Structures are given as C-alpha cells and as structure tokens.
Amino acid sequence: MTTQTTQAADTATDGLAATRRQLWAALEARDEPAATAAVLGAHDAGAPAEDLLLDVIGAVQARVGTEWAADRIGVAQEHAATAIQERVVAALSRRTADGAGRRPEDGPGTRRVTVACVDGEWHALPARLLAEVLRGRGFLVDYLGAHVPTPHLIAHLHQTGTDVVALSSSLPIRLPTAHAAVTAVQAIGFPVLVGGAAFGPGGRYARLLGADGWAPDARAAARLLAAGPPARDPARTGVPGDLPHLADQEYTLVTRARTRLVRQVLQGLQEAVPATAAYTERQRERTAEDIAHIVDFLAASLYADDAELFTGFVTWTAGILRARGVPGGALVAALDLLAGAQPEFPRARAHLAAGRRALVRPPAPPAPGPHS
Structure with a gap:
C-alpha cells in the first residue's frame, strides 16, 4: 500500500469516527434532523453508503445497547435512539436509491433475496442494514421487517418467489421459532441464510438448526450471496427429529x-x-x-x-x-x-x-x- 493510499484510508477512517461522534451526540439530544444531517453530510463528502450503514449507524447502535446495559440511558431513550436510527437509514436509502451499486439486470451474479426477522424478533435494525447493503450491491431485495410469523413468510414466498431467504434474530430465545421458519422455508424449496446474535458464536446454532448458511455480518452475507444462493448439504437436515435431546x-x-x-x-x-x-x-x-x-x-x-x-x-x-x-x-x-x-x-x-x-x-x- 502506497503512502498516498494509506493517508487516504486514514482520512476516511477519521471521517467515519467524526460522523459517529456527531450521530451519537444527536441521538443523545434526540435531535433527528441533526442525526440525519450528520450521516447525509458525510455521504455528500464522499463516504460510501455501506460504510455509513455499518461503520457509523451500526456501530452507534451497538453503543446504544452498551449504554443501556450500563444503565447510563433508560429504555425510553434507547427506543427513541433506535427509532431515529431507522429513519436515518431510510433517509440514506432514499438518497442512494437511484445509483447505489449494480443494477439488477447487469449480470447473472445478482440474486433476489427476501430479508426478514423471525417471528417474535423485534430488533429489526440489523436486518434493515443487511437489506440496504444488499440493495447497494445490486441485489433485488424484499425486506419484510420485524416479527414476521412463519405462515406469513411462507405465503409471501409462494406469491413472490425468491432465490434465498435471509433470516435475522438477535435473541437465542427465538431459536425454536427460527428452527420452525428454517424448516418451513426449506420445505417449499428455498435455501436459508441466517444471521444475528441468536445463532451463537461462529453460527453454532445455525448449524444445529440445519440452516443452509450463516454470516457473521452484512458484508459477509453479501459476499456469500454474490456467489449464488447457498447450496443445501443433503447430509444436513433441519427438522425437529434432528434434535434427539x-x-x-x-x-x-x-x-x-x-x-x-x-x-x-x-x-x-x-x-x-x-x-x-x-x-x-x-x-x-x-x-x-x-x-x-x-x-x-x-x-x-x-x-x-x-x-x-x-x-x-x-x-x-x-x-x-x-x-x-x-x-x-x-x-x-x-x-x-x-x-x-x-x-x-x-x-x-x-x-x-x-x-x-x-x-x-x-x-x-x-x-x-x-x-x-
């Protein structure tokens, strides 16, 4: 890496850090216009949308959780911050909708992806960030949001079709519901990629439940999907009988x-x-x-x-x-x-x-x- 390239990378990193500070200050003040201006201003200055989604909005959301856990902010403030973050994502999405990434018709590598949270999972921001990253990379995305009951998900797939379903869950208490969703989606012929803290370190519970793939973060998921839908291993099944305990x-x-x-x-x-x-x-x-x-x-x-x-x-x-x-x-x-x-x-x-x-x-x- 040349000195010039290194300096550019350091400048970009410093810029993202400054934007994180601005966004956090705006969330502390519950100032949605300032939060939106911080992120859109950074985008106008040349920061890639994907970096803003994951390295700014996602990173700041992780800090929101840390501050709540330490009892430095209350539940209401945590909810307000999350709601503002979701609207900031929407504003950035509108800004980049016409020119972010490849167009779906540009090549065979593009896939249609359905992104949803499992039934009972209300922490939707990670799934929303994944959907926006995939859109930015040229995927066709159906984003279904939080708390999608499995019958509704299956009905949607029957009506629209997809190449792969990406399921998100943050809490391990949703593992039984996630298992039911994985099994139901696979039963009608679609592969399932899962992600989120619910699936454990290294995706250990994703394998247990028979998911076709697991990704630790949105960038990893995008790389996996760019190679095509995950192929199901016929030796690995995901039905309740697979859990003899x-x-x-x-x-x-x-x-x-x-x-x-x-x-x-x-x-x-x-x-x-x-x-x-x-x-x-x-x-x-x-x-x-x-x-x-x-x-x-x-x-x-x-x-x-x-x-x-x-x-x-x-x-x-x-x-x-x-x-x-x-x-x-x-x-x-x-x-x-x-x-x-x-x-x-x-x-x-x-x-x-x-x-x-x-x-x-x-x-x-x-x-x-x-x-x-």
Whole structure:
C-alpha cells in the first residue's frame, strides 16, 4: 500500500469516527434532523453508503445497547435512539436509491433475496442494514421487517418467489421459532441464510438448526450471496427429529410451566433475599420480568442442548443487575429456586448448576510477583 493510499484510508477512517461522534451526540439530544444531517453530510463528502450503514449507524447502535446495559440511558431513550436510527437509514436509502451499486439486470451474479426477522424478533435494525447493503450491491431485495410469523413468510414466498431467504434474530430465545421458519422455508424449496446474535458464536446454532448458511455480518452475507444462493448439504437436515435431546420433553415442559415457575421463584425470593420483601410494586414487576427472561433462556438452552447459552445469559444479566443496584445474591438465589422447582428435570438442573457456577466462580489467584 502506497503512502498516498494509506493517508487516504486514514482520512476516511477519521471521517467515519467524526460522523459517529456527531450521530451519537444527536441521538443523545434526540435531535433527528441533526442525526440525519450528520450521516447525509458525510455521504455528500464522499463516504460510501455501506460504510455509513455499518461503520457509523451500526456501530452507534451497538453503543446504544452498551449504554443501556450500563444503565447510563433508560429504555425510553434507547427506543427513541433506535427509532431515529431507522429513519436515518431510510433517509440514506432514499438518497442512494437511484445509483447505489449494480443494477439488477447487469449480470447473472445478482440474486433476489427476501430479508426478514423471525417471528417474535423485534430488533429489526440489523436486518434493515443487511437489506440496504444488499440493495447497494445490486441485489433485488424484499425486506419484510420485524416479527414476521412463519405462515406469513411462507405465503409471501409462494406469491413472490425468491432465490434465498435471509433470516435475522438477535435473541437465542427465538431459536425454536427460527428452527420452525428454517424448516418451513426449506420445505417449499428455498435455501436459508441466517444471521444475528441468536445463532451463537461462529453460527453454532445455525448449524444445529440445519440452516443452509450463516454470516457473521452484512458484508459477509453479501459476499456469500454474490456467489449464488447457498447450496443445501443433503447430509444436513433441519427438522425437529434432528434434535434427539428434545425427546425428554424438558424444553416443552419448562416452557409450559413458565408462569408457575416465575410466580414460585418470585415468592421464594422474599425469604431467600430479605431485601426483596421491601420492593415496591414496580420493582416486583421488574423482578418478575427478569425471572421470566431467565426461564426463557433456560428453555432456549434446553432446546439447543447447550448450557453455555444459559451461562452466557446469566453472566450478562448479572452485569445488568449490578449496574442497577440489585442485590448480588438475588440472581444466584433465583437459579437455586428454579432448580428446586424442577427436581425431575436433569438437563434443566445441569444448566442451572452451570449458570450458578459461572456466577460464583472463585476469583483467580493473584499473579506471581517479581520475587515469587
């Protein structure tokens, strides 16, 4: 790389960083015109639309999530920021609609792609960013948005056709629904590419559910699709019978018992963690929501037969609760109460025990000093 090329790359990187700062400041102020002006101004100055979508809007959205997790912004502010981001994407899309990338008729490499979030998945911005990146690269895209019930998706495919379906999901609790969608789409002859945090590190759950392909991000998805729709491996199937561990019915029974389990744990916490007995009604509601999430992630880990899915959630939750001043022992106590409520479920108890160990893991010994 020449010195001139390196300098140009550094300038572009600095420009994107400056745009991220401007966009973040606008979101903090809930100033939609300023947010739009920051991104469109950068585009006018020569920043590629794809870089603005992924390295500015996408990166800033990740910061929104981090700030919420650290309790530096509230839920309402997080929702407002996300809504503004979606409208900024729309503004950039209108700006680039007439000239972004190849035209669909330019060559055989172009594919028609249907992009959708799985049923129950409301985090739509990652899927929207993928749709815009694909459009910018010349694909014909049907973007269906958030929370697309599988029957509606199938009806759409019957009516319109496609070359490949790209499904997005951010939460592992949607894995059973994602599995149903993958299986249904494949059953009518279309390959499925999946992406999003729900599918685990390295796409481990994408393979488990029998998806035809997985991409870690929008650029990787575009590169995969440029080579044509993913070809299904006939040795890899994605039907419920492929998950023999589900035969023990633990996933089904835990899911059905969700309301009872939440109520039982909430009541037990008042004795196990006395501070919770003085909670306000609002605090009790929030605690019930947290317990419900724990049960949901336990069910998802049983579906995938992967305790790491559950331990990852509970350690993340511990950080969330710590930032909000929740007593440190409350989460461990909740896991113990859940285990006690399910004595006949060995896999569930094993996953809960793994989560407990992750929370109470003893600190690492101090590093040896210079004279050790």
